[in-house]
Amino acid sequence: MSFLRRKLxxxxxxxxxxxxxxxxxxxxxxxxxxxxxxxxxxxxIVTTKRWEAANGFELTDEIRTVIAAxxxxxxxxxDLDAYDDVGTIIVHPSTMRFHRTSSGDIAGTVVDGDVDxxxxxxxxxxxxxxxxxxxxxxxxxxxxxxxxxxxFAHKLDMLDHVVDGTPLxxxxxxxxxxxxVCTQEFKLLRAGQGGHLxxxxxxxxxxxxxxVATEVFFNRPVELASHKPDLYGVLQDFYRQDxxxxxxxxx
Ligand SMILES: [Zn+2]
Numbered sequence: 001m002s003f004l005r006r007k008l009x010x011x012x013x014x015x016x017x018x019x020x021x022x023x024x025x026x027x028x029x030x031x032x033x034x035x036x037x038x039x040x041x042x043x044x045i046v047t048t049k050r051w052e053a054a055n056g057f058e059l060t061d062e063i064r065t066v067i068a069a070x071x072x073x074x075x076x077x078x079d080l081d082a083y084d085d086v087g088t089i090i091v092h093p094s095t096m097r098f099h100r101t102s103s104g105d106i107a108g109t110v111v112d113g114d115v116d117x118x119x120x121x122x123x124x125x126x127x128x129x130x131x132x133x134x135x136x137x138x139x140x141x142x143x144x145x146x147x148x149x150x151x152f153a154h155k156l157d158m159l160d161h162v163v164d165g166t167p168l169x170x171x172x173x174x175x176x177x178x179x180x181v182c183t184q185e186f187k188l189l190r191a192g193q194g195g196h197l198x199x200x201x202x203x204x205x206x207x208x209x210x211x212v213a214t215e216v217f218f219n220r221p222v223e224l225a226s227h228k229p230d231l232y233g234v235l236q237d238f239y240r241q242d243x244x245x246x247x248x249x250x251x
Contacts, residue, residue, distance in 0.1 A: 088126040127151045144220045
């Protein structure tokens with residue numbers, strides 16, 4: 001029995017550490033101190049946030065633990081206050097299909113269509129997550145995607161009440177550097193010259209760019225640090241983590 005499991009954790013399933021170890025590849029790269037911090041964050045996220053299941057779906061310890069572990073990893077270098085804008089976490093079994101009506105390109109027309117969503121985060125609203133996608137990404141970070149990282153990154157961005165791809169940064173110089181680097185990378189992506197790591201979806205707007213870049217930062221950190229050191233640097237500075245170093249030291 002490990003040190004972590006011996007500590008009394010009434011809010012979590014007895015086998016929470018087995019769940020995280022089996023379900024989240026990142027766990028293998030964390031040292032004891034980081035695991036302890038993450039354990040505290042998992043417990044806090046499970047107990048202080050409201051969890052809801054989509055109609056007909058039921059939440060399990062595994063679902064809550066794995067999503068909380070991914071959300072916790074994102075703020076391993078920050079603290080729980082970073083999720084002040086997260087109230088409710090709603091979990092769907094898989095991709096959500098919504099019927100949406102929106103304005104068409106021609107004035108006065110509307111376009112009806114079905115939209116498939118893996119997740120959603122809106123200012124002041126819940127975080128919505130498709131469980132099958134979250135589970136797959138936690139096991140296979142090498143694909144570079146993670147709906148939990150993505151949606152919770154949007155929540156970090158919303159903490160300053162502006163959804164613009166620039167989260168709260170410690171001072172003006174840091175903010176200037178952030179805007180300079182991210183604007184440059186965003187423009188490259190929009191021009192189709194963003195490289196192979198950052199998904200084209202990040203070209204939608206600066207907020208999506210931050211969320212997509214966050215997915216790459218945590219899931220393909222060594223490649224991002226090598227191909228886009230400036231972008232890696234500002235994300236490392238904001239998240240106060242060096243996931244590329246974690247991967248390298250465990251190789
Ligand atoms: Zn998004």
